[in-house]
Amino acid sequence: MAKIIHFPPTLADTPLAFIGECQGVIKENDIKSILIAYKLDDGSVMTGYFECDFGTRQELAGHIQCDIIDQMILANPDRY
Numbered sequence: 001m002a003k004i005i006h007f008p009p010t011l012a013d014t015p016l017a018f019i020g021e022c023q024g025v026i027k028e029n030d031i032k033s034i035l036i037a038y039k040l041d042d043g044s045v046m047t048g049y050f051e052c053d054f055g056t057r058q059e060l061a062g063h064i065q066c067d068i069i070d071q072m073i074l075a076n077p078d079r080y
Contacts, residue, residue: 004067035060 007025012018015038025031034050035057049057 002063004063004070006067033060035064 008021010018010021012021026034033052033056034048035052036048038046040046052060
């Protein structure tokens, strides 16, 4: 069964520093596919994919949504 593994806590203070940390994680793990989204200053969103067909894009997006909900529940245990 697939599980969600959280990215190591970041010390990055800029988008480029965060991407630099991502490079280290990619080198240390067997990465098969990547889905990435950027929010621009004007509110636009830029997306990108590496080795992602439509099914893989949906699978990765679904895992991100599950992770957000899981973290929200853990942060608010008295509400759920």
